[in-house]
Amino acid sequence: MKNLKKVTKQQLFLPIFCLFLVLLVNLFKDPSFFGISINNGVLYGRIIDVLNRGSEIAILAVGQTLVVAVSAGTDISVGSVMSLAACGTCMVLAGFGVNTTSTIQVPLIIGILFGVALGGLCGAFNGALVAKLKIQPMVATLILYTAARAIGLLFCNNQITYIRYEPYKYLGNFLPGCPIPTPIFVTIAVIIVVMLFLKKTALGTYIQSVGINSRAAKIAGLNSDMICFMCYLICGICAGMAGMVASSRIYCADSNNIGLNYELDAILAVALGGNSLGGGRFNMTGSIIGAYTIQAITTTLLAMGVSTDQAPVVKAIIVILIVVVQSPVFKSWLGKRQAKRLALSKEAA
Amino acid sequence: MENDELITMRDITKTFPGVIALDHAQLTLRKGEIHALMGENGAGKSTIIKCLTGVYDRDSGEVHMEGVEGNINCHSTEDAQKIGIATVYQEVNLCPNLTVAENLFIGREPRTKAGFIDWKQMNRNAKKVMDGLEISIDVTQTLENYSIAIQQMVAIARAVDRDCRALILDEPTSSLDDKEVEKLFRVMRQLRDKGVGIIFVTHFLEQVYEVCDRITVMRNGAFVGEYTVAELPRVKLVAAMLGKDFDDLAAIKNETMASADGEVLLVCDGMSHKGTIKPFNFKIRKGEVVGITGLLGSGRSEMVRCIYGADKSQSGKETMKGEELKIKAPIDSIRKGMGYLPDDRKADGCIGDLSVRENIILALQARQGMFHTIPRAKQNEIADEFIRELSIKTPSRETALKQLSGGNQQKVIIARWLATHPDLLILDEPTRGIDIGTKTEIQKMILKLAGEGMSVIFISSEIEEMLRTCSRMCVMRDGEKVGEIDHELTQENVMKAIAGGDN
Ligand SMILES: Nc1ncnc2c1ncn2[C@@H]1O[C@H](COP(=O)(O)OP(=O)(O)OP(=O)(O)O)[C@@H](O)[C@H]1O
Ligand SMILES: [Mg+2]
Numbered sequence: 001m002k003n004l005k006k007v008t009k010q011q012l013f014l015p016i017f018c019l020f021l022v023l024l025v026n027l028f029k030d031p032s033f034f035g036i037s038i039n040n041g042v043l044y045g046r047i048i049d050v051l052n053r054g055s056e057i058a059i060l061a062v063g064q065t066l067v068v069a070v071s072a073g074t075d076i077s078v079g080s081v082m083s084l085a086a087c088g089t090c091m092v093l094a095g096f097g098v099n100t101t102s103t104i105q106v107p108l109i110i111g112i113l114f115g116v117a118l119g120g121l122c123g124a125f126n127g128a129l130v131a132k133l134k135i136q137p138m139v140a141t142l143i144l145y146t147a148a149r150a151i152g153l154l155f156c157n158n159q160i161t162y163i164r165y166e167p168y169k170y171l172g173n174f175l176p177g178c179p180i181p182t183p184i185f186v187t188i189a190v191i192i193v194v195m196l197f198l199k200k201t202a203l204g205t206y207i208q209s210v211g212i213n214s215r216a217a218k219i220a221g222l223n224s225d226m227i228c229f230m231c232y233l234i235c236g237i238c239a240g241m242a243g244m245v246a247s248s249r250i251y252c253a254d255s256n257n258i259g260l261n262y263e264l265d266a267i268l269a270v271a272l273g274g275n276s277l278g279g280g281r282f283n284m285t286g287s288i289i290g291a292y293t294i295q296a297i298t299t300t301l302l303a304m305g306v307s308t309d310q311a312p313v314v315k316a317i318i319v320i321l322i323v324v325v326q327s328p329v330f331k332s333w334l335g336k337r338q339a340k341r342l343a344l345s346k347e348a349a
Numbered sequence: 350m351e352n353d354e355l356i357t358m359r360d361i362t363k364t365f366p367g368v369i370a371l372d373h374a375q376l377t378l379r380k381g382e383i384h385a386l387m388g389e390n391g392a393g394k395s396t397i398i399k400c401l402t403g404v405y406d407r408d409s410g411e412v413h414m415e416g417v418e419g420n421i422n423c424h425s426t427e428d429a430q431k432i433g434i435a436t437v438y439q440e441v442n443l444c445p446n447l448t449v450a451e452n453l454f455i456g457r458e459p460r461t462k463a464g465f466i467d468w469k470q471m472n473r474n475a476k477k478v479m480d481g482l483e484i485s486i487d488v489t490q491t492l493e494n495y496s497i498a499i500q501q502m503v504a505i506a507r508a509v510d511r512d513c514r515a516l517i518l519d520e521p522t523s524s525l526d527d528k529e530v531e532k533l534f535r536v537m538r539q540l541r542d543k544g545v546g547i548i549f550v551t552h553f554l555e556q557v558y559e560v561c562d563r564i565t566v567m568r569n570g571a572f573v574g575e576y577t578v579a580e581l582p583r584v585k586l587v588a589a590m591l592g593k594d595f596d597d598l599a600a601i602k603n604e605t606m607a608s609a610d611g612e613v614l615l616v617c618d619g620m621s622h623k624g625t626i627k628p629f630n631f632k633i634r635k636g637e638v639v640g641i642t643g644l645l646g647s648g649r650s651e652m653v654r655c656i657y658g659a660d661k662s663q664s665g666k667e668t669m670k671g672e673e674l675k676i677k678a679p680i681d682s683i684r685k686g687m688g689y690l691p692d693d694r695k696a697d698g699c700i701g702d703l704s705v706r707e708n709i710i711l712a713l714q715a716r717q718g719m720f721h722t723i724p725r726a727k728q729n730e731i732a733d734e735f736i737r738e739l740s741i742k743t744p745s746r747e748t749a750l751k752q753l754s755g756g757n758q759q760k761v762i763i764a765r766w767l768a769t770h771p772d773l774l775i776l777d778e779p780t781r782g783i784d785i786g787t788k789t790e791i792q793k794m795i796l797k798l799a800g801e802g803m804s805v806i807f808i809s810s811e812i813e814e815m816l817r818t819c820s821r822m823c824v825m826r827d828g829e830k831v832g833e834i835d836h837e838l839t840q841e842n843v844m845k846a847i848a849g850g851d852n
Contacts, residue, residue, distance in 0.1 A: 200722065201719045201720050201722055202714050202719050202720075202721075202722045202723075203719055205703070205707055205711070205714065206715075206719065208700075208702070208703060208707075209700045209703060209707075209711060212700045212701060212702045212703060213696075213699065213700050213701065215696055215697055216691075216696070216697050216698050216699060216700055217700065217711075218659075218678065218679060219659055219679050219689065219691055219697050219698070220679070220700075220711045220712045220715055220765065221679050221680040221683040221711075221712050221715030221716060222680070222711075222715050223678065223680060280702045281702050281703075
């Protein structure tokens with residue numbers, strides 16, 4: 001009993017519990033959800049699907065978590081930046097104005113680095129507006145939210161650029177001879193790099209300090225503006241990475257559809273992870289679990305045959321439930337009941 | 350006697366995770382009395398007040414108020430206001446980005462006939478209220494433009510301006526000068542004579558004996574006793590609070606008196622900050638404790654902020670250990686060996702959601718740089734050391750700072766700067782909100798550190814405290830440094846210099 005209480009007190013308890021719940025529903029409704037099979041030498045199954053399709057949201061959630069923590073605001077441009085990065089990469093690979101190509105103009109790695117760097121540039125732009133010019137995060141990132149897609153279209157000369165070059169598909173699909181979808185590896189890599197960075201340097205403490213009280217952080221010797229800027233930069237780079245994966249899946253730069261509405265899922269993932277959107281303390285693991293929870297819900301709904309039009313409604317209801325369960329009011333209500341019981345048991349003793 | 354009772358709280362229990370903040374505590378407030386609530390840091394004074402005013406829900410216990418039916422259970426501060434309880438909390442909780450007038454009248458703005466806010470009327474009323482406290486400030490300025498002391502006065506003005514039957518003041522005088530304290534006491538006495546019951550929390554014992562009629566002492570969340578002021582002399586009061594005998598007035602004196610020809614550590618030459626402080630010169634030697642004194646708003650805090658670089662100096666130059674300093678941000682001064690404890694604990698000091706450990710190592714970590722993380726074991730060691738040394742009352746080193754009592758939060762911020770072992774430590778009201786036992790400890794520690802070669806700039810609104818620790822004092826008036834006293838440091842001399850009796 002006591003151990004159980006200890007477990008429920010953990011910050012990660014609720015996010016994990018929610019994910020578990022979603023999976024449980026599947027277990028009863030349709031156990032085949034958990035089936036994994038091998039076709040044509042690659043893994044198939046809904047679980048694999050969730051892990052694979054959830055990659056973009058997970059990568060975005062990593063960056064978004066830092067932005068939320070440091071500035072108590074959200075970067076709503078990430079979806080558009082994904083698309084811009086994809087367009088940038090395809091333009092560099094295909095050459096400007098080329099509609100479809102099967103040979104690439106520059107080495108693949110250069111193209112991908114260009115896309116990621118483009119994401120970083122967008123992040124730096126957002127960061128400068130927020131950290132230096134003190135513009136509200138929502139307003140500052142609104143600029144690229146609207147502009148990035150248009151810039152992407154310009155890069156691609158107003159058309160969808162196809163890269164029919166086999167290796168370009170690896171990133172978003174499968175590496176030859178590997179049964180596990182590549183996006184899973186990319187996500188793991190991004191998570192490990194960021195987590196290691198947070199663990200090995202003091203950046204985590206810095207970000208939280210600035211997010212909680214930037215004035216006090218400054219007096220204690222932190223460069224609040226720089227730290228805020230860095231978070232936006234990292235967020236932009238993450239968006240660039242996610243854009244690469246999304247573009248590689250469909251081996252083209254579909255400016256209008258890549259990353260559409262992903263900013264919402266990314267923000268939601270942060271919230272589902274038990275992070276306060278008011279900034280300060282953050283929990284990266286929570287956000288990542290949140291990201292896969294969202295994908296699991298989406299996949300479940302599709303598997304249950306909920307039409308794509310109605311899926312958002314059901315998703316919204318589930319999200320409302322999860323968010324309510326995690327809300328401070330609900331938590332303090334739980335806490336109060338516990339405190340009362342504690343007091344009573346003390347009295348009895 | 351019975352029907353004199355205005356508020357009675359009985360058997361109040363309140364627990365937080367891991368802490369029993371109140372353990373069957375009690376408090377009785379009578380009409381027309383000023384009732385001191387005393388106890389060490391973390392004794393539960395603020396908590397019992399918050400249980401009364403609805404900030405916290407108590408776990409158990411009864412609260413009764415004359416004229417109100419039954420067991421009162423306020424769930425919000427508005428509930429408390431409705432039944433006539435006005436409160437000034439320990440941490441000023443006004444809106445820094447609203448004007449003084451707005452802060453005073455928020456929620457009860459005067460309206461025009463058409464139902465809009467009558468700004469002119471509001472500003473006029475605000476002026477009147479502040480004049481009542483003899484504070485002449487521009488009420489149309491936003492609150493953040495004013496020092497923490499003025500903010501405290503505004504909070505007090507806001508509370509006393511309402512028609513209340515009970516007034517609660519949680520350490521209202523912590524950043525006030527004698528003069529402001531006097532003004533506050535006058536208002537308190539007026540209210541008392543009108544029959545208002547006042548609860549007054551303070552760590553200044555003299556103030557208790559000056560205005561209070563009765564004293565309730567708490568220790569470790571429990572009720573120790575209720576006394577009339579006459580039956581509880583100072584020594585007994587201290588003993589009741591600490592649970593042991595302690596002589597808080599025992600002589601400690603700056604014996605070391607860094608010799609006048611010691612090595613000069615810091616020289617400020619014509620530094621200034623527009624709008625707050627006029628050009629000043631300042632010099633401090635190794636191992637010296639220099640006090641900066643002056644009236645409220647005389648520029649004491651602004652001067653040290655300028656030295657430290659919290660506000661950038663716009664003229665002159667600053668030399669430390671013979672090297673000219675180029676300070677763009679506080680981190681530059683930290684690297685050069687400075688530390689600065691700001692006077693506004695909540696806004697400039699506390700990182701409330703971070704743990705006690707993280708708060709303690711923050712400045713040290715910042716100085717070392719992001720890539721040189723202090724190993725966790727080392728962090729724990731540092732945190733534990735200061736928790737022990739400053740007797741910080743906390744359930745663990747991983748507890749969030751905001752869950753500590755006000756005085757204990759202050760100790761954590763002091764620890765943050767001690768942990769960096771600076772050459773020059775600037776302390777702006779270091780003992781604010783700290784109980785008498787620890788206060789003496791901190792004074793002793795300052796002297797010990799000075800003996801070991803640390804230079805200290807010390808600001809306190811308590812002249813007594815400065816006399817005990819400083820070997821020299823700078824006097825400030827209207828944002829200008831007007832003089833220094835380096836011999837015959839006596840209360841009388843300092844007071845005279847501050848008031849500016851140019852005789
Ligand atoms: N929000 C909170 N969460 C957890 N613990 C708390 C909280 N507020 C207070 N406490 C604990 O309750 C105890 C009493 O705190 P309280 O603030 O009432 O002390 P106090 O007498 O006002 O001290 P001080 O003189 O330092 O202001 C302390 O041990 C503190 O750690
Ligand atoms: Mg208190």
